[in-house]
Amino acid sequence: MRVSVAGVELCSPIIAASGTFGYGVEFEDIVSLDRIGAFVTKGLSREPMAGNASPRIIETPAGMMNAIGLQNIGVRAFVAEKMPKLRSMKGVVVIANVFGYAIEDCVEVIQVLNDAPGIAMYELNASCPNTSHGGMVFGTDPDLLYRLAVACRLAAESSSRPLMVKLSPNVTDIGLMAKVSADAGVQAISLVNTFVSLAIDVETRKPRIANFTGGLSGPAIRPIAVRMVYEAANAVGIPVVGMGGIVRAEDVVEFMLAGATAVEVGTASYADPRAVENIANGLRRWCVNHDVARVSELTGAIVR
Ligand SMILES: Cc1cc2nc3c(=O)[nH]c(=O)nc-3n(C[C@H](O)[C@H](O)[C@H](O)COP(=O)(O)O)c2cc1C
Numbered sequence: 001m002r003v004s005v006a007g008v009e010l011c012s013p014i015i016a017a018s019g020t021f022g023y024g025v026e027f028e029d030i031v032s033l034d035r036i037g038a039f040v041t042k043g044l045s046r047e048p049m050a051g052n053a054s055p056r057i058i059e060t061p062a063g064m065m066n067a068i069g070l071q072n073i074g075v076r077a078f079v080a081e082k083m084p085k086l087r088s089m090k091g092v093v094v095i096a097n098v099f100g101y102a103i104e105d106c107v108e109v110i111q112v113l114n115d116a117p118g119i120a121m122y123e124l125n126a127s128c129p130n131t132s133h134g135g136m137v138f139g140t141d142p143d144l145l146y147r148l149a150v151a152c153r154l155a156a157e158s159s160s161r162p163l164m165v166k167l168s169p170n171v172t173d174i175g176l177m178a179k180v181s182a183d184a185g186v187q188a189i190s191l192v193n194t195f196v197s198l199a200i201d202v203e204t205r206k207p208r209i210a211n212f213t214g215g216l217s218g219p220a221i222r223p224i225a226v227r228m229v230y231e232a233a234n235a236v237g238i239p240v241v242g243m244g245g246i247v248r249a250e251d252v253v254e255f256m257l258a259g260a261t262a263v264e265v266g267t268a269s270y271a272d273p274r275a276v277e278n279i280a281n282g283l284r285r286w287c288v289n290h291d292v293a294r295v296s297e298l299t300g301a302i303v304r
Contacts, residue, residue, distance in 0.1 A: 001284055003037070003296050005239045005262050006162035006187035008120045010037030010093060013295055014252065014280040017243055017266030018043055018097035018123065018166075019068065021276075023082040024089075031277045034091030037262060039276075041078065043099045043125050046108050048074035053210040058199060063218025063245065064267055065197055067211035070099060070128075075109045079116045087118040094118060097166070099125040102132035103148050107155045114159035121161055124152050124186075127168040127193040127215075139168030139193075142180045149184030162187035164241065167232070169221075170196050174228045175235035182236040190241035190264065191232055192225045218267040219245040226258050233259025233300060247275065249282030256298035 003013045016039035021027060024039045033039065051071025058065050073081070078096075086094050096119050100106035106124065113119055126139030126148065138148045149165050156163040165181040167174065169192035181189050194215025199208040207213075225244025233240045242260030246252055247268045255263045268275035287295055 001280075001287070001295050003262050005241060006121065006164065008038075008093065008162060010262060011035070011091075012037040012280045012283070013256065013260075013262040014276055014283065015040060015095065015241065015262055015264045016269065016276045017264035018125070019066075020266040020269045023073075023078065023086075024092065024094065025082055025085050027273065028089065030273045033089060036276045036280050038093035038095050038120065040095040040097050040123055040264065041082075042072050043070050043097045044072055044075045044078050044109055044113070045070065045099055046075060046105045048072065048077065055208065055210055056214070058208050058214070060197075060199065060216065060218070061220065063216055063220035064270065065199055065209055065214035065216050066194070067209045067214040069211065075112045079112060083116050083118055093120045095121045095123050095164075097123045097125055098152070099128045101128060102130060103151045106148065106152050110152055110155040110163075111158075114156070114161070119159075119161060121164060121188075122152070122156055123164045123166050123190060124149070125166050125193065127166070127170075137168060137170070139166075139177060140171050142176060145177060146180050146184050149181050149186050153185050153187075164188035164190050166193055167191040168193050169225070169228055169244075175231045178232035178235045178240075182238050186238070188239040188241060188261075189232060189236065190243065192221070192228055192244045195221055195224070217245070219247055221245050222251065222254075226254055229255055229260050230258040230302070246279065247271070249279055249286040252279060252283050253286060253298055256295070257300070257302045259300045259302075261296070261299050
């Protein structure tokens with residue numbers, strides 16, 4: 001079941017996705033964290049953030065919409081309050097998710113994390129608006145994405161930790177965004193983040209999410225995500241971590257056949273907090289039943 005993502009060894013290709021697994025410590029009694037490949041922290045910013053007003057999560061057919069607003073305790077509190085506990089938990093691989101509203105903010109978050117032992121890798125959330133320059137979302141503009149990725153890759157180099165860029169799916173050409181990230185020298189990419197969406201209550205005629213729009217996730221997005229992972233994997237030579245609506249082992253296999261080296265599981269944890277561990281166990285059984293000796297054989301093995 002072992003896979004390697006940018007030199008980081010994982011005991012399983014299943015990773016718990018950012019924003020759906022807290023800071024890891026909350027799941028200590030629910031999931032055997034050393035039985036899954038890794039977990040990604042909630043997005044970490046330079047300063048603490050309170051997030052958006054409620055309602056900020058709703059259920060949709062085959063998925064959910066959220067506009068949490070990147071609520072988090074801030075990178076310094078994460079290092080001081082959460083990392084000591086995470087370091088004491090044996091066999092847990094921690095991936096720190098990083099975001100900011102300016103390139104310098106992201107760089108500062110990485111610099112603070114660089115001094116904290118026990119982090120295996122960084123995942124840079126490129127779905128944030130660059131509020132210091134007109135509000136364009138980093139991951140939707142190739143030049144902006146390139147500059148962000150280069151700056152963060154350089155910042156991460158002083159700790160020798162790999163940087164994975166998490167791409168926004170709200171673009172026309174995901175292959176281009178993948179290539180821009182690889183050209184910036186980052187060690188891996190992950191995708192997809194949520195799709196911008198709108199739900200309206202027809203009785204009140206108001207948006208169902210206080211923020212107006214939200215991000216759609218869950219099984220409803222899976223075929224789009226699989227297509228995007230396929231296109232991204234074909235555009236670059238670096239590892240691709242795929243996600244979007246994974247709820248069972250077969251979904252993992254689908255993403256791997258499309259070109260993913262590993263996968264992340266997000267919304268499924270809202271339906272069943274043990275989902276990541278159950279999917280990891282199910283994947284092992286699937287491989288045994290299908291004479292797959294090494295799960296890594298599946299990566300890119302789609303038959304066309
Ligand atoms: C409630 C919620 C909060 C999220 N917060 C973050 C976040 O802080 N940073 C991030 O990069 N992605 C965040 N995501 C996106 C997920 O990590 C994942 O990319 C997306 O939900 C698609 O995977 P899924 O269909 O398995 O949930 C969040 C998703 C949800 C549902």
